[in-house]
Amino acid sequence: MTVDAESRRALRTAAARTATTAESARGYRRDIDGLRAVAILLVVVYHVWIGRVSGGVDVFLMVSAFFLTGSFVRRMEAGRPLAIGSFLLSRFRRLMPAATTVLAATLGACWLLLPQTAWPQLWKEGWASLGYVQNWVLAVDGVDYYAHDSALASPLQHFWSLSVQGQVFVLWPLLFLVGTLVVRGTRASVTTVMGVLFGLVFAGSLAFSVWETAEQQTFAYFDTGARLWEFAAGSLLALAVPHLRINRFVRAGLGWIGLAGIVVCGMLIDVRGGFPGFLALWPILSAALVIVAGTRSKGEHPELREFGPSRMLATRPVLFLGRDAYALYLVHWPVLILWLNVRERPEASLLDGVAIIAISLVLARLVTALVEKPLRLPSGRRGSAWRNAGVILLCAALVVAVLLPWQLLTTTKAAAQQTTYADEYTGAMGGDTARDGRGIPVIPIPGDDESRWAKLDRACEGRFASEIAEVQESCTQTSNAETAKRLVVVIGDSHANEFAGALQPVAEERDWGIVMLMRPWCSLDKHDEGTEADGYCGGWQRAALDKLITIHPDAMFTIVTAAAPDSPDERVINGIDEVIDEVTAAGIPMFGVRDNPRSSIHNYYECAYNGEPCDFPLSGALAESNPAERLSARIGLIDFTPWICPQGICYTELGHVSVYLDNNHLSFPFVKTLAPALDQQLGDFLKP
Secondary structure, three states: OOHHHHHHHHHHHHHHHHHHHHHHHHOOOHHHHHHHHHHHHHHHHHHHHHOOOOOHHHHHHHHHHHHHHHHHHHHHHOOOOOOHHHHHHHHHHHHHHHHHHHHHHHHHHHHHHOOHHHHHHHHHHHHHHHOOOHHHHHHHHOOOOOOOOOOOOOOOOOHHHHHHHHHHHHHHHHHHHHHHHHHHHHOOOHHHHHHHHHHHHHHHHHHHHHHHHHHOHHHHHHOHHHOHHHHHHHHHHHHHHHHOOOOHHHHHHHHHHHHHHHHHHHHHOOHHHHOOOHHHHHHHHHHHHHHHHOOOOOOOOOOOOOOOOHHHHOOHHHHHHHOOHHHHHHHHHHHHHHHHHHHOOOOOOHHHHHHHHHHHHHHHHHHHHHHHHHHOOOOOOOOOHHHHHHHHHHHHHHHHHHHHHHHHHHHHHHHHHHHHOHHHOOHHHOOOOOOOOOOOOOEOOOOOHHHOOOOOOEEOOHHHOOOOHHHHHOEEEOOOOOOOOEEEEEEEOHHHHHHHHHHHHHHHHHOEEEEEEEOOOOOOOOOOOOOHHHHHHHHHHHHHHHHHHHHOOOEEEEEOEEOOOOOOOOEEOOOHHHHHHHHHHOOOOEEEEOOOOOOOOOOHHHHHHHOOOOOEEHHHOOOOOOHHHHHOOOOEEEOOHHHHOHHHEEOOEEOOEEOEOOOOOEOHHHHHOOHHHHHHHHOOOOOO
C-alpha cells in the first residue's frame, strides 16, 4: 500500500470517528430516523389495508421522549440553563408548520366534500387539534378510533397523538426543572435524579394505564395520563444507553428481535381491546431493543461491521422515507378517510390503497420540502424567541382563517333560515310534508347542540337532591318542582330523556313540576348479575327507585319496552313487573312509554338532512302490537307510534323536522311536536 493510500485511509478513519463523535454529541442517530420510517410505514399500511393499529404510533411517542431527554440531560450536565420558554417556542415552531398546513387543507377539503351533518364535529376537532387537546375531545366523545369507515371516522382523528405529544413537550421540561433543583440540592448525579423521576412516572402511569384500559379502554386510548409511561420509557432508555456495555453480536440479535416485534405487533396483539395497557409494552420494548442494538459500546471501533438492523435502518432508501415520516403521518389519514367518503366505500381495496399511499407520499414530500424544511431551525439551535412566536402565530392564523369563516357563515345562515321558516316546522302534527320541493331547511340544524336534547332548569336541590353521587349527577328538575300543583318524575335512560321533550309543554299547560332521573344506557331493564351492564346500571336503578319512593310524586313515567334495531323483536323490559308492584304499592300512579323504532345501520338524522330515502316500514321495526298491553290494567300506557310512523311508514322527516337525532334517538324539536299526542293520551289525568 502506498503512503498516499495509507494517508487517505487514515483521513477517512479520522473523519468517520469525527462524524460519529459529532453525531453522538448532537444526539443524532441515523438508525433511529430509519426506525421512524419503518414505524410510519407500518401505521400507513395497517390503516389503509389491514384495519388494525400497528403500534407504530407508540414507537413514535417513545422515540420523541428519547431524543428530548438526551437534549435536556446534556444541558443539565453542562450546567447550562434549561431555558424552557425558548425550548417550547422552538419545539412548537418545528411541529406546527406542517401540522397546521395539513389541518387547514383537510378542513377546507371537508368543507367541500363532506355533508353538513359532519361539520359541527369537524369544527370542534379542528379547534381542538390547533390547541393540542384533540385527544381529550375524542376521549370524552367516546370516538372509536379503530372503526375508520367513512360513516364513522373523522379525517382529523389522528391528531390525537400530536396532542398527547404536545402536552408532554410542556410537561417534560417541568420535570427537568424539578430534577435540576434536586441535583443542586443533593449533589446527586443527573442520571440518578432523572432516573428516579422518570421511573416514578413510568410505574405510576403504567399502573393507571392497565387499570383504565380494563375499565374504559376507549377513553384510555386517548388519555394522556395512560400514555405518559411510554414517554417515560424513552426517557429511561436515553439515560441508560450511555452506560450500556453489550457485546455487538448480542446487540445485533436483540435488534433483529426488536425490529421483528415492531413489524408483527399489530398482527399478533388485539390492540383494539388492550391498548394502551400492558400490551403496549410490546412495541415499546421492541423499539428499545432496536435503539440499544444501534448503540456502540465505549471504545468500540467505528469501522467494525454492524450485524444488527441499524445498518439497514441507516440506508438511503429507508432514510429517504424517514425524512418525510412526520408529514406522511399527517397526510395519510385524511387522504384515506376522504377517499373512502367520496367513493362511498367502508374500506380500501388493493388498488384504492395503492392510490392512497401514492398520493400520501407525494403530498408528504411537498409538505416537507415546501413547508417544514424552509421553516426548520438548524439542528441544535433554538432561534429567536420573537421569530419563533411569529411563526407559531402565523400557523395558528392559517387554521383560523379556514375554521372561523366556515363556522360563522354556516351557523348564521342556518339560524336565519330557521327564523324565516319557523311556522313551517310542524313536525308530528304536520303530516308528511318533508319533501314538498320548497327547499325549507330541516331542523335541528347541524351544530345546534342546545336544541338536541330535552333539558330541565337546574340540578336537583332541596328534598329532590340525593346524597348518593350517582343519583345526584343524574337528577335535574324544573324551577317550579317544589311549588307546582302536581309533581311528576321521569326515570330511565336517554329514551326517557326524549320523552321529557313531549312532557314539558304538557306540564307547563297543566302546572306540573318535573324531576328527571336520567342515566345514559340505564333504563329500568334488569340485567344479569355480574355483567358490565349490571355493574354500571344496577346500583343506580335501585338508588333511583328508592329516591322516587322518597319523593313520592303524583305520577311516574318511564320507558317499558325495548325495541330491537332493524327488527320487530320488541319486548317488555326485564323486571318491569317488580317495578310496577313496588311503585304502585307506594301509591304512585305509573305510566309506561313505548320505545321508538331504532337502527344499527342508518343514521336517520343524516338521511333527513341530506334528503336521502331512508324511510322504513313499521312492520320491520316494532312488534305488530304494543307488547306492554298486558300491563294496561296496572299502569297507563303512552304510545307515540301512530305519530312517528303514520300509515305504517316510519319517516325520517316530518313537517320539515328530523324525526331522529341519530340512529335510535328522536330529536328534541320533533318530540316537542308530540306534546298534543301526549296530552290526548293522558286525558283528564291530574288536570287542574
